[in-house]
Amino acid sequence: MAEPYDIIIAGGGPVGAALALGLRDSGHSVALLEARPRGAGLDDARTIALSWGSRLILERLGVWPALAQATAIQRITVSQQHGFGRVELSAREAGVPALGFVATYTALQRALTAALERSAVQVMAGCAARAVSGDRDGAMVSVDCGDVQRQFAARLLAVADGGANLNLTHIKTCDYRQAALVCDVATDEAHQNRAFERFTPEGPLALLPTARGWSLVWTTAPDRARELAGLDDAEFCGRLHAAFGATLGSFRAHGRRQVFPLVLKYATRSVAPRTVLIGNAAQTLHPVAGQGFNLGLRDAWELAHAIMEHGASDPGSSALLDAYFSQRRFDRTATILFTDSLIRLFSKDIPLFNPVRGGGLAALGGIPPAKNFLVRRMLFGARG
Ligand SMILES: Cc1cc2nc3c(=O)[nH]c(=O)nc-3n(C[C@H](O)[C@H](O)[C@H](O)COP(=O)(O)OP(=O)(O)OC[C@H]3O[C@@H](n4cnc5c(N)ncnc54)[C@H](O)[C@@H]3O)c2cc1C
Structure with missing residues (x-):
């Protein structure tokens, strides 16, 4: 039997965690699946240049x-x-x-995770989504939680796995x-x-x-x-x-x-009904100009905002998702083109x-x- 939620977020990196935080007061039941076990150290030497706009969003999420x-x-x-x-x-x-x-990256992740622990969002660490699918009625996720296999059903599935890509199609790579x-x-x-x-x-x-x-x-x-x-x-x-x-x-x-x-990886269109990709799952950019997380955070913020504006109604309805996709199109396309053009123009000898x-x-x-x-x-x- 599938365990039902209104919204499942597959991937608890900085973007998935930000979406979960943005939804903490939505009134919807929200579960966050993160492949890394709880308390596992992050082996990541990256630093992230946060834009001024990201600071404003992180302030509103209470993380700053x-x-x-x-x-x-x-x-x-x-x-x-x-x-x-x-x-x-x-x-x-x-x-x-x-x-x-x-x-x-570690400090950012730690700050978001600590804020999530103070919220009502259910975080399932050590649970890796293995397969996702969606139709008009709902999305399904098969999950490995250590030795236990679990099935989840949701009205909306947000994939924030950083581009690990589960079983998704319509992804272009360069x-x-x-x-x-x-x-x-x-x-x-x-x-x-x-x-x-x-x-x-x-x-x-x-x-x-x-x-x-x-x-x-x-x-x-x-x-x-x-x-x-x-x-x-x-x-x-x-x-x-x-x-x-x-x-x-x-x-x-x-x-x-x-x-x-x-x-460079980006999804060319919505991958399945009731499914939305955000952050690096939707677009993985070259780090030139430090745009990847900043863009992903805007994905998370705008999606949370769209869901909150709809109140208690269906968070995975095609009307809501269509509005979200068209609202994000310009920012996504322009940022992908901006970073890609910098590399093509300046990195050729x-x-x-x-x-x-x-x-x-x-x-x-x-x-x-x-x-x-x-x-x-x-x-x-x-x-x-
Ligand atoms: C060298 C470098 C420098 C960068 N510098 C900047 C910068 O200065 N500014 C900037 O804005 N961006 C920068 N970026 C980009 C930024 O790191 C990414 O855009 C950002 O980490 C994306 O966050 P995310 O949550 O979408 O994905 P990730 O950070 O990849 O997180 C994905 C999460 O999903 C989990 N996961 C994976 N598969 C599954 C699964 N099947 N089920 C459940 N959980 C799963 C992972 O464990 C992880 O926690 C840089 C990137 C690189 C490589």
């Missing part, structure tokens, strides 16, 4: 106070290796207290043939709440300010990322210095290095293109409406 340690970004410098032109974005110019905030190497580094110069994004022919290299110094996200070919991850600290820092330049003095490496494969790209960066810095467009996008996403 637990992220008080997040480091504010006051200025961002965008430049390119082997080329002229740079753009400087600043919070002061944008008229906001900060352009964004840097938190570790392999960037890049991987992101992530680790902590320190420099002679203090970060002063600055962030850097430097485009190199192999991929973008980002430095985000943290309480420990900097979080490095170095995108390059997968083989090279693995090679860099295995170098001793001195050799690694020398290579980083060669790629980033001397702006911050010399680098010191600390902590372990972790490598993430990078693909075609010498003739370098002056054009440099000119583009210089123009972006010098034309206020263009710069304003970029800043609004970083702060609030495509609808900002």
